[in-house]
Amino acid sequence: MTAATPEAASAPTGRKLRAALDAKAQALGFSSLAVTRPDAIPQAPARLRHFLDAGFHGSMAWMAETEARRADPRVLWPEVRSILILTMNYGPDRDPLTHLADPTVAGISVYARHRDYHDVIKGKLKELASFLVSRSGGDVKVFVDTAPVMEKPLAAAAGTGWQGKHTNLVSRQLGSWFFLGSIFTTAELEPDTPETDHCGSCKACLTACPTDAFPEAYRLDARRCLSYLTIEHAGPIPHEFRQPMGNRIYGCDDCLAACPWNKFAQAAQEAKLQARADLVDPPLAGLLKLDDAAFRQMFSGSPIKRIGRDRFLRNCLIAAGNSGDGSLIPDILRLAGDAAPVVRGVAVWALGRLLPAAELDMVRQRLASAETDDGVRAEWRATLTGAQEDIRH
Incomplete structure (x- = not known):
């Protein structure tokens, strides 16, 4: 997506542009917007290599195949100068773990109880990206979990939140029930301040995991994770995980639901992300x-x-x-x-x-x-x- 008018080159920048972007993002239904630089996650390559060396990615071979692009946004797109991180809340309007009390029903992860979030968010990202181009010029690319982008480290660098001990992103304002999307741009935007870790001594997410998928805090072995096993893993699920799986048939929300920061989470505002009645404990x-x-x-x-x-x-x-x-x-x-x-x-x-x-x-x-x-x-x-x-x- 590229600017085609000379007016874009003289578009307002700085605080005025950021205020306009924030207002537009809010109007589109995003919960927050934050900005970071493509060089803001220098620790990512080593951490990703450690994850891959341990085999924690399981059968997700694409993670190794795209390692270089995943570890550094500038390898994915050398022209990128700024990265906008957008969130969209999908919080449940009831206890997300009610299925655990009735083994004759099925537990479906909260994020999958309605429309595919890729379809919902990508169109809104494109609209915001067009808005950005019309005011600052340059080129843009939008991503919603469909390219080798390390959204969570980038979001932490942008100040959206921090990666908790369960490796998911946590926000003091939103809890952890939110999707991430990103806009890569050649425009130079002022970055936000990174967020600090506020997990403290809490281990609620680690102890909540039914399959002990965390070998230690801040490290996830996907091969033991029920979200990986029920969604990404194509073959038979190993016997050792079948009984702990209980009635979780698509994903697992136990570590998210255990996080005390979710007391600040709100129910999804976007109608297409609100749960369908037939997908809640079917x-x-x-x-x-x-x-x-x-x-x-x-x-x-x-x-x-x-x-x-x-x-x-x-x-x-x-x-x-x-x-x-x-x-x-x-x-x-x-x-x-x-x-x-x-x-x-x-x-x-x-x-x-x-x-x-x-x-x-x-x-x-x-x-x-x-x-x-x-x-x-x-x-x-x-x-x-x-x-x-x-x-x-």
């Missing part, structure tokens, strides 16, 4: 019945659609296995014969959690024709062995 029974067409229809325009029906049902079946609800067995039995190995395999695991041990081998014989994948056979072996162990003990 019954597992209905979700297990979704075929591909019904899945696509239910989650049209939702970030959940991105993971696809098979991965979604994988998550729902783990929740079903943890539910203790025998009424779900017929749907699980049907899915044990599904075309997708990742669905069949975890359906076997769920049956092992809900069916009496004496019935499992009979079920296996009935479903033998569906056992055409090594992973599914391994699930049966583990499930039957586990059932025998339960009988002996």
Whole structure:
């Protein structure tokens, strides 16, 4: 996006421009605007390399592939001179963890209970970027979690907040229920003052994690994180995380919800980010019945659609296995014969959690024709062995 008029070159700068940008951002529904320089995160390359060397990125190979651009905004776009960081609040209007009290329903992360935030925010960022160009000239690029940009360190450098012990951004004004977007510009803007860490001795987010995904404060091992496992991870979810997963089928908000700074958070103002009633604690029974067409229809325009029906049902079946609800067995039995190995395999695991041990081998014989994948056979072996162990003990 480039200025095309000579008037832009003589546009007002400094405080007047910043005041105009702040007002425009507020009018567009953004919660805050802050500015930083592209060289404001010199510690980022070493921290990213440490994260990658430890293997904490799991199967997210794109993080390593884009390491140089991710670590330094000037590698991503050499012409950038200033970076605007925008936030948009998506806070819940009720307790975000109500699903934990009822294992027969599904827990969906607050951010995914309505429209895809990429679609909502990107259009507004483009409008603000055009506004900036019309007043200061230059070129701009907008990003909403769709490019190798380290938004959280940049936002901390801009004074938006600080990265808490759970590695998420925390703001004294907004809590931590907000999205980040950025505008890279060739315009020279006055940077804001970085925020300092206000976590103190609090460890609420660390102790709240159901899978111990934090090897230490300020470090996250994504391979143990339920948000990674339920969204980014494509294969079977490792057995050690299935029971701790409970009924969380898309993301996990436990560490965010535990943060005491969220007492300052407000419910989402943007209508497209306010929760749909059918995505707040939906019954597992209905979700297990979704075929591909019904899945696509239910989650049209939702970030959940991105993971696809098979991965979604994988998550729902783990929740079903943890539910203790025998009424779900017929749907699980049907899915044990599904075309997708990742669905069949975890359906076997769920049956092992809900069916009496004496019935499992009979079920296996009935479903033998569906056992055409090594992973599914391994699930049966583990499930039957586990059932025998339960009988002996």
